[in-house]
Amino acid sequence: MTTKAEETMEMKYSELAELDKKHFFHPTTSFKQQQAQGPKFIFTEGKGIYLKDVRGKTVIDGLSSLWNVNIGHGREELGIAAMKQMKQLAFSSTFATNSHERVIELAEKVAKMAPGDLNMTFFTSGGSEANDTAFKTVRHYWQLKGKTAKKKIITRNKSYHGVSMGASSATGLPAFRAFPSLAPDFLYVDSSIEDLERLIAEEGADTIAAFVSEPVQGSGGVNPPPEDYFKKIRALCDRHDILFIADEVITGFGRTGTTFGMNNYDTVPDIMVIAKGITSGYAPLGGMVISEKLKNELIELSDGVFMHGYTYSGHPMCCAVALENLRIIEDEKLIENVQxxxxxxxxxxxxxxxxxxxxxxxxxIGLLGAVEIMKDKETKTRFDEPVSVKVIEEALNHGLLGRSIIYEGQDTLAFAPPFCINKEEVETVISIIDKSMTTVLNQLK
Known part of the structure; x- marks a missing residue:
């Protein structure tokens, strides 16, 4: 029998769900599913690794929402930092040499944290913008050097780099490239050095501007790189005069158990793309970090204006939130907990x-993990329909939010919980996965 409070919450959900279907254009969502089912959850509160919806149901956020709520939900310190900054200076443009305190402090902080000589940051509102900035910058760089044919970007199959025009074009998952009018000059290669060498030889190194890769592929299936892959990539790029871009949008700021994903592979890129974890999702912020060498060359070669910039590049409030977020990660030793x-x-x-x-x-690696499912491991035969989808649906019944990855014929469960998770909560997550798999597999028999 439902209580009066439960009836009130259900009524609130129904009212909001109807408004949602009528007015909210959801990202990465089926139009038909949205209209037929409405939202699975309408979240209203978060604390630590938990989310609560308007009906009072609590779930474990097993993916940190979109791989990004790294310090966990409900940290008031970040709200206080945002409020303090907005009261002092809500916004000011950083165009034409104008600046402000928080963006300078954050740029310095990122430089101190970044590997090697990566020490100058162009700030954006998120990862897609940051990747587009990197692609435009490398092409601009080669143009300044008089090598105008060097404009092709090589990216890996199963990679994900965002959904703006350039970032979609760089994404190695065909489903994301199904939209019309993608940007030209993007090439895709399997994750082997031999395939990359062959592609460079076919296209000609004098036409290739950069190679871009996530340290660990996220949305493509949580795929760590082959052994010594990035050391070989670094050497190959150096040999052929190709810039190397590391997309650290998911892996940056502790997700893999090191400050940046590339730290695990002892490799320093020419450009690093950041977002998500820099604010733990509490404010929209991303960036492109370039090396000292690249910075000096751009200064030496440039006479005119760098004609690229976003209104919110280096937004004061977002920078203040990022600084507080990074302080919490360091002070509370959250990267050690990730390990x-x-x-x-x-x-x-x-x-x-x-x-x-x-x-x-x-x-x-770190708090970025996956479980792959096959009907027959010996023959590598998949189930007729992805089991991971059903397992994730069943897990929701037990209070766990995760992700099913089925791109390119995969059948994978992916998890990336907030850094503040403890051992008991990990055991709860594993137990729910176990129960959910058991239920689904029994249904298939």
Whole structure:
């Protein structure tokens, strides 16, 4: 029997759901599903690793929403930092050499955290803009050097770099490139050095501006790189005079158990793209970080204006939130917790694999992990319909929000919880995955 309070909450959900269907154009959502079903959740509150919707249901945010709420939900310190900055200076443009205190402090902070000689940041509102900025910058750089044919960007199959025109064009998942009028001069290659060398030889190194890669592919299936991959990439790019862009949008600021994903592979790119974790999703902010060498060459070669900039490049409030977020990550030793809880997750995944013979692979690094499903591991045969979709749906019934990745014929469960997760909560997540898989597999028998 429902209580009066439950009836009131359900009524509130129904009213909001109707308004949602009528007025809100959802990103990355099926139009028909939105209109037929309405929102699965209308979240109203978050605390730590938990989210609560307007009907009072609480779920574990097993993906940090979109791989980005790194310090967890409900940290009042970030709200205070935003309020303080807005009261002092809500906005000022950073065009034409104008600046402000917070953007200077944040640029310095990123330079101190970044690997190697990466020390100058162009700020954006998010990862897609940051990737587009990197692509435009490398092409501009080669143009300044008189090598105007060097404009092709090579990217990896199963990669994800965003949904703006350039970032969509760079994404190695065909589903995201189904939109018309993509940007030209993007090439796609499998994740082997041999394939990359072959492509460079076919296209001609004098036509290639840059190679871009995530340290660990996220939306493409949580795929760590092959052994010594990035050291070989670095050497190959140097040999052929190609710039190397590392897309650290998901992996940056601690997700892999190191400050940046590339730290795991002892490789320094020419350009690093950042977003998501720099504010833990509390404010929209991204950026392109360039090397000292590239910075000096751009200064030397440029006479005119760098004709690229966003209204909110270096937004004061967003920068203030980022600074507070990075302070919390350092002061509370959250990257150390990522390492420890990442180990616990991998132990849990191995336990699941021992119990469920349909699990063909478990992989991950830090708090970025995946479980792959196959009907028959020996023949590498998939189920007729992706099992991961059903497991994620069942997991919601037990209070866990995760992600199913089925691009390019995959059948993968992906998880990336907030850095503040503890051992007991990890065990709860593993237990829910176990229950959900058991239920779904029994239904398939």
């Amino acid at each position: 420890n809880m990442g180990d616990e997750f991998q132990k849990g995944f191995k336990w699941l694999a021992d119990k469920h013979d349909v699990i063909s692979d478990t992989r991950g």
